[in-house]
Amino acid sequence: MLDMLFHPAMIRPLVAVIIASIVSSVVGVFTVLRGFSTLSAAITHSSFAGASIAVIYGVNPLLGALAVSLGFSGLTAYASRGNERRADVFVGMMFGFSTAIAVLFLSLARTYTATAWSFIVGDVLGVSLIDLYTLVAVAVVALCIVALFYKEFKFITFDPEAAEAMGLRASLYHYLMVFLIALFSVVAVKVVGIILAVVLLVAPAAAAYEFSHGLERMLSLSLLVSLASGVAGFLLSLYFNVATSAMIGICASAAYLAALLASPKRRRCAKCKEVATSRRVAKEV
Amino acid sequence: MRPVIYVEGLSVAYEDKLALEEVSFELREPAFLSVIGPNGSGKTTLLKALLGMVKPLSGTVEVLGYRVPGEEYEVRRRTGYVPQRERIDPTKPVLVKDVVLMGRVAKRGWGRGLTREDYEAARKALEVVGMEGFWDEPFSHLSGGQQQRVLIARALAVQPQLLLLDEPLSGVDAATQDVILKVLREEARKGVAVVMVTHDLNPLLEVSDYVMLLNKTVVAFGRAEEVLNEYLLARTFMRRVSVVKAGEKVVVSGVDHHA
Numbered sequence: 320m321l322d323m324l325f326h327p328a329m330i331r332p333l334v335a336v337i338i339a340s341i342v343s344s345v346v347g348v349f350t351v352l353r354g355f356s357t358l359s360a361a362i363t364h365s366s367f368a369g370a371s372i373a374v375i376y377g378v379n380p381l382l383g384a385l386a387v388s389l390g391f392s393g394l395t396a397y398a399s400r401g402n403e404r405r406a407d408v409f410v411g412m413m414f415g416f417s418t419a420i421a422v423l424f425l426s427l428a429r430t431y432t433a434t435a436w437s438f439i440v441g442d443v444l445g446v447s448l449i450d451l452y453t454l455v456a457v458a459v460v461a462l463c464i465v466a467l468f469y470k471e472f473k474f475i476t477f478d479p480e481a482a483e484a485m486g487l488r489a490s491l492y493h494y495l496m497v498f499l500i501a502l503f504s505v506v507a508v509k510v511v512g513i514i515l516a517v518v519l520l521v522a523p524a525a526a527a528y529e530f531s532h533g534l535e536r537m538l539s540l541s542l543l544v545s546l547a548s549g550v551a552g553f554l555l556s557l558y559f560n561v562a563t564s565a566m567i568g569i570c571a572s573a574a575y576l577a578a579l580l581a582s583p584k585r586r587r588c589a590k591c592k593e594v595a596t597s598r599r600v601a602k603e604v
Numbered sequence: 605m606r607p608v609i610y611v612e613g614l615s616v617a618y619e620d621k622l623a624l625e626e627v628s629f630e631l632r633e634p635a636f637l638s639v640i641g642p643n644g645s646g647k648t649t650l651l652k653a654l655l656g657m658v659k660p661l662s663g664t665v666e667v668l669g670y671r672v673p674g675e676e677y678e679v680r681r682r683t684g685y686v687p688q689r690e691r692i693d694p695t696k697p698v699l700v701k702d703v704v705l706m707g708r709v710a711k712r713g714w715g716r717g718l719t720r721e722d723y724e725a726a727r728k729a730l731e732v733v734g735m736e737g738f739w740d741e742p743f744s745h746l747s748g749g750q751q752q753r754v755l756i757a758r759a760l761a762v763q764p765q766l767l768l769l770d771e772p773l774s775g776v777d778a779a780t781q782d783v784i785l786k787v788l789r790e791e792a793r794k795g796v797a798v799v800m801v802t803h804d805l806n807p808l809l810e811v812s813d814y815v816m817l818l819n820k821t822v823v824a825f826g827r828a829e830e831v832l833n834e835y836l837l838a839r840t841f842m843r844r845v846s847v848v849k850a851g852e853k854v855v856v857s858g859v860d861h862h863a
């Protein structure tokens with residue numbers, strides 16, 4: 320297993336997996352805390368549409384994914400200002416619309432099956448050097464945005480109303496956060512594919528949440544879980560000779576379930592419930 | 605000198621429903637103003653209108669000498685804001701120090717790190733509300749009254765010219781109410797304009813310079829002792845109330861304090 324890993328052909332995919340894990344862990348924390356997981360699913364589908372359009376015009380699919388998901392996320396952020404219900408419906412609609420566009424363009428392409436399959440379930444073993452450069456560039460931009468605006472994101476995430484009242488440009492940070500998800504979706508479409516992107520985004524952050532009372536801790540735990548499931552999933556997929564994205568998805572989900580079972584926050588709640596129940600029983604008696 | 609707050613003929617609507625109608629009042633100098641009204645009377649909307657967070661249908665708003673809307677960011681930068689506590693999801697993972705430092709972040713501008721000055725201001729603000737021992741605690745572990753005090757510390761930490769507080773006394777025990785009111789009184793004495801929204805009437809007379817009774821429009825505005833009478837309160841809350849003077853204190857009954 321290890322010699323497979325050190326095979327030169329495996330280095331590029333491994334680096335891609337690591338990049339995807341890092342980006343997803345950071346972006347995932349804000350996605351989970353702001354309740355953007357449906358939005359993130361819709362955005363990944365738009366990058367699927369972008370990749371499909373790019374295939375038709377002979378452009379690198381990652382660039383297509385980047386362009387369309389950025390445009391889409393801008394549109395969504397604009398539409399979702401103010402009215403939450405309308406935003407929810409809009410996101411749901413666009414979910415279907417971008418999938419339709421993707422399918423439409425893929426049906427026009429000759430290499431339909433193979434290409435479509437690679438966007439849907441990821442194709443990390445087929446990462447080219449150009450792909451890798453694109454992933455690195457996208458990841459650097461995403462991480463820089465988080466580093467620059469970290470404190471503002473923290474404020475907006477915790478208390479959007481007061482953040483705006485005390486002078487933060489709430490809509491600017493809203494856009495930035497949605498753009499971050501778009502950047503992640505570009506990385507995800509290549510590495511794990513659109514179906515599993517949301518798992519990689521949400522599971523590590525959600526697992527970290529169960530063990531965190533501070534944002535910094537949640538970020539570092541999320542990074543740990545994300546890297547562990549990414550790398551473990553990658554190795555296991557080589558070992559069993561199965562789809563990489565599937566193994567990564569399974570590892571991330573398993574980590575989340577384990578975290579949920581072991582969660583001190585949940586256990587504390589269970590204890591509260593016990594006390595409450597026993598009180599109620601005592602009252603009834 | 606320009607008035608601290610000048611509002612003339614302000615109307616605000618959400619979609620097709622009026623939340624504020626022809627509201628006019630003026631706070632000439634920095635003072636402690638309490639805004640009292642029942643649920644849905646537009647108290648939160650009024651605070652938001654002062655900061656340009658809702659678009660007025662009509663009317664003029666000037667705060668600290670700045671036009672709103674137009675120069676609302678000038679106002680916001682000089683404002684400490686305490687939101688209605690129920691609007692905050694306390695399960696988000698932040699520590700007390702993070703919360704108190706948030707206000708400083710908003711004033712500092714993006715990309716700039718926090719300085720020692722920011723940390724000192726945050727610690728001092730926590731001390732003022734008596735929460736200095738909780739610096740490293742998770743916000744979610746605090747009681748409601750403690751959370752409220754931390755949120756007030758966050759607003760104080762920016763050393764504001766204007767303090768806007770949305771129901772800071774609701775769901776808080778009498779001892780904590782005293783602490784909060786004492787802190788706000790002290791800020792007002794130092795020249796900060798304090799606008800507090802509440803439906804808790806009893807402790808008010810002692811601390812407020814001015815009282816506004818609000819029910820979509822201004823029912824009454826004036827010195828506390830002029831405004832807090834049975835007739836005006838009944839008109840504001842749309843139900844019978846009785847006002848009993850007990851020495852310095854005024855006790856109002858018939859208004860649901862913990863609605």
Ligand SMILES: Nc1ncnc2c1ncn2[C@@H]1O[C@H](COP(=O)(O)OP(=O)(O)OP(=O)(O)O)[C@@H](O)[C@H]1O
Pocket residue numbers: 618619622623641642643644645646647648649650688
């Ligand atoms: N975002 C909104 N969209 C639509 N209607 C709203 C919105 N915010 C407030 N309203 C309506 O405007 C009116 C005034 O609301 P506001 O929140 O200002 O009242 P309030 O006095 O602060 O009430 P409470 O004591 O319950 O906090 C209410 O009838 C409310 O239903």
Ligand SMILES: [Mg+2]
Pocket residue numbers: 647648649688770
């Ligand atoms: Mg309110």
